[in-house]
Amino acid sequence: MTTSTVPESTAPESTAPGGSAPVAERTTVVRREIMMHGRPVTFSETGADSGGPVVVLLHGLASSSQTWAPALPLLGRTAHVIAPDLLGHGRTAKPRSGDYSLGAYAAGLRDLLVALGLDRATIVGHSFGGGVAMQFAYQFPEFTERLVLVASGGLGRDVALALRAATLPGTAVVLQLASALTPEWMGRLAHQVLRAAPSVSSTEIDGLAAAFRSFADRGARGAFAQTVRGALNWSGQRLDSSERLYLLAGVPVMLVAGGRDSVIPAGHTLAAHELIPGSRLDLFDDAGHFPHVEHPHRFVAMLTEFIADTVPARGDLESLRARLRRGHLGTDRAGATA
Numbered sequence: 001m002t003t004s005t006v007p008e009s010t011a012p013e014s015t016a017p018g019g020s021a022p023v024a025e026r027t028t029v030v031r032r033e034i035m036m037h038g039r040p041v042t043f044s045e046t047g048a049d050s051g052g053p054v055v056v057l058l059h060g061l062a063s064s065s066q067t068w069a070p071a072l073p074l075l076g077r078t079a080h081v082i083a084p085d086l087l088g089h090g091r092t093a094k095p096r097s098g099d100y101s102l103g104a105y106a107a108g109l110r111d112l113l114v115a116l117g118l119d120r121a122t123i124v125g126h127s128f129g130g131g132v133a134m135q136f137a138y139q140f141p142e143f144t145e146r147l148v149l150v151a152s153g154g155l156g157r158d159v160a161l162a163l164r165a166a167t168l169p170g171t172a173v174v175l176q177l178a179s180a181l182t183p184e185w186m187g188r189l190a191h192q193v194l195r196a197a198p199s200v201s202s203t204e205i206d207g208l209a210a211a212f213r214s215f216a217d218r219g220a221r222g223a224f225a226q227t228v229r230g231a232l233n234w235s236g237q238r239l240d241s242s243e244r245l246y247l248l249a250g251v252p253v254m255l256v257a258g259g260r261d262s263v264i265p266a267g268h269t270l271a272a273h274e275l276i277p278g279s280r281l282d283l284f285d286d287a288g289h290f291p292h293v294e295h296p297h298r299f300v301a302m303l304t305e306f307i308a309d310t311v312p313a314r315g316d317l318e319s320l321r322a323r324l325r326r327g328h329l330g331t332d333r334a335g336a337t338a
Helices: 102-115 128-139 161-165 171-180 183-194 202-214 218-231 241-248 266-275 296-309 317-326
Strands: 002-005 030-036 039-046 054-058 080-084 121-126 144-150 253-258 280-284
Touching (some): 080 102, 280 296
Parallel strands (some): 054 080, 054 121
Antiparallel strands (some): 002 030
């Protein structure tokens, strides 16, 4: 496994209420690479010496671990944080023959944790990464201590028109033609067009521009097309995990949404909160699809508090069997306090 140091986050310092002292010091974030199944997997890591619990941060579609850059050096003060580039994203391998299903992403994360010698973790997923996080919790409850879903996919059908359009035939060809116009040009065009839409936040515009830049990589285009076809269709999200939320009974769950999210309606998160007894809800009223980017200090503060206040789940075969046989959330309460 090779290691290289990357610059610390450039997120602005925030101040404590009524004072000028920084809320948190930043820790060093390093970039690592490990070979998994003959392919490179890259991830950002911080807080390995913090003595805190393991926290895994999963990014969304056509994104990378860099979406967590503002939060990583803050969270690393109290937790050992791992933020991988998922298969087909960032600097991780982008094989044409790769399995880009939710189940394969979850299994890949399990393998990464095992290879790193990490037995259990709090799993945090943003957007498509939220779907991966839920799938991981369902497949590998013995590895899941807590679950945090940020503007998560997989909780309802509605999704932005642009993502639905990406399911149409020829997506990879269209992306290739678009990237031929140069990624920087496409990024500037996206900024100019979307800034005319008041419902779209600046971080959502930045996220789309970053996605366009990633499509300059042929492997990223192919991985995106394959992943989209598995998760979406023209009518919206194909996968609705709400019918399996009962399997999270006994797992502390926190749900986060941006009130101005133009990609996935915040209503999906609100509805999931009603379905999961004991779950916590944090609505960032003025944020879009990337609340962790727009308000990193607030996000890290509430995540740190959630971890400190909850008892980690201890998944086992017998409790899973009981939930499956019961077939609903029943009376188990998630998010038991410490």
